[in-house]
Amino acid sequence: QPQCTWGLPRHPFPVQHLHHPFCPSPYPTTTKPIPPWTHNPYCINTSSSSSPPWCVFTNAALPSHSHNPHGLSIITTPDLASTLFSNLTSARLDAAYTQPPPPDRLFLEKPYAVIPIAGKGMGAVATRRIQREKVVMVDLAAVLATVDYPADVAERDVRELLRVAVERLGDVEGVMGLARRGLGDLELTVEEDVIGTNSFQLSVAERGYLGLFPEVSRINHACKPNAHIHFSETTLAMTVWSARDIEAGEEITISYAGVDLPSVPRREMLSSTWGFDCSCSLCTAPETERKASDDRRLAFHKLRSQALNLAQEGKYKDAAKRLKELLRVVDEEGLEPFIGDLYELPARVHYQAGDLETARKYFEKCMVHLQKWAVPGPEEEQSLENVREILARLEVEMRERKTSKTKPQVYLGNKT
Numbered sequence: 001q002p003q004c005t006w007g008l009p010r011h012p013f014p015v016q017h018l019h020h021p022f023c024p025s026p027y028p029t030t031t032k033p034i035p036p037w038t039h040n041p042y043c044i045n046t047s048s049s050s051s052p053p054w055c056v057f058t059n060a061a062l063p064s065h066s067h068n069p070h071g072l073s074i075i076t077t078p079d080l081a082s083t084l085f086s087n088l089t090s091a092r093l094d095a096a097y098t099q100p101p102p103p104d105r106l107f108l109e110k111p112y113a114v115i116p117i118a119g120k121g122m123g124a125v126a127t128r129r130i131q132r133e134k135v136v137m138v139d140l141a142a143v144l145a146t147v148d149y150p151a152d153v154a155e156r157d158v159r160e161l162l163r164v165a166v167e168r169l170g171d172v173e174g175v176m177g178l179a180r181r182g183l184g185d186l187e188l189t190v191e192e193d194v195i196g197t198n199s200f201q202l203s204v205a206e207r208g209y210l211g212l213f214p215e216v217s218r219i220n221h222a223c224k225p226n227a228h229i230h231f232s233e234t235t236l237a238m239t240v241w242s243a244r245d246i247e248a249g250e251e252i253t254i255s256y257a258g259v260d261l262p263s264v265p266r267r268e269m270l271s272s273t274w275g276f277d278c279s280c281s282l283c284t285a286p287e288t289e290r291k292a293s294d295d296r297r298l299a300f301h302k303l304r305s306q307a308l309n310l311a312q313e314g315k316y317k318d319a320a321k322r323l324k325e326l327l328r329v330v331d332e333e334g335l336e337p338f339i340g341d342l343y344e345l346p347a348r349v350h351y352q353a354g355d356l357e358t359a360r361k362y363f364e365k366c367m368v369h370l371q372k373w374a375v376p377g378p379e380e381e382q383s384l385e386n387v388r389e390i391l392a393r394l395e396v397e398m399r400e401r402k403t404s405k406t407k408p409q410v411y412l413g414n415k416t
């Protein structure tokens, strides 16, 4: 590969301190922007000469297939920007918008419209019936802003970076027109208000970012939502999946907080982090209904920690009993679509308890959950590979069991 992703020739020898040791940093700039950026990076230097500058990197034409691309601005260091963009090849981006293929992915036309919702500003409402487990929306980040500034970066510089990040986007009005909380006392700039009101906290390449997704950010929160979101570090896109059948005319909702939280911490989190008092159907339901939901969510946490402790003590049959009860509670509370990463626990516990049939059922559920990452990144690929291997080994073991009645022999641990 003679060239680096951002168009510069590779170093003949690796440079140790760079994330991409064979690629020069795209900073300092040349007079012409270096692809994939459509603008020269806008950078501020920190007072320490040894720390890297913090810059805005923009490609105003992404996603490239869109008629009205909102663009992507990343606020980070040059090395980190190159890490993010080296993943974001056009093939991967295309895949984010075409994977999974129908029938799991919905049609070319949007199955929703953004319209006013009483008491919540705007919101996304289904314009047709959406079956459970369909891709409803895919949205590339418009702004990814680091939350890891070193202490010597001044507040006014952070504001300036945000201003430039938004100003350079392909659809500035679209982004500036998103919801704002307008926290008067804090004297926020419009960009800060928009980002603070609409962004999700994300981890990319093990760093913390605020991610703004203009289309997803029109979806309101519900404590018992009918859709869920997946963010891919590989494509920097957020995918919205329906969690149950959604009827035409029904509002599409996601959870901004942990979907398993009981009402008090949930409402506190929504108020402190997102700045609003939740008026979703669960929060406005009669007291008895809210209490029943809280009881189930508390039981969920209690049963999970009991099952974990019992499994650690090697009491797999008791752990399996707790997990059976836990999954009943999950079902009753309608949380089943949101707990995909929990299935590994019952899978392993049932395996250790000698119930290979049930273990296989849960490993298959793990697989379905992992496959939901529309375009899996390297970590998801590895997890998928692990589960595939486990399932193959289980099949062999089940066949052997049928002939000789032995106890489980293989420990289904992660590959080291």
Ligand SMILES: C[S@@+](CC[C@H](N)C(=O)[O-])C[C@H]1O[C@@H](n2cnc3c(N)ncnc32)[C@H](O)[C@@H]1O
Residues within 6 Å of the ligand: 119, 120, 121, 122, 123, 178, 179, 181, 197, 198, 199, 217, 218, 219, 220, 221, 222, 274, 275, 276, 277, 278, 279, 280
């Ligand atoms: C990410 S935006 C969602 C879209 C927004 N309603 C709009 O008009 O663009 C978050 C804002 O929507 C409103 N919101 C979202 N979910 C809500 C809920 N469950 N109850 C009340 N307000 C909500 C709050 O004003 C919140 O600050």
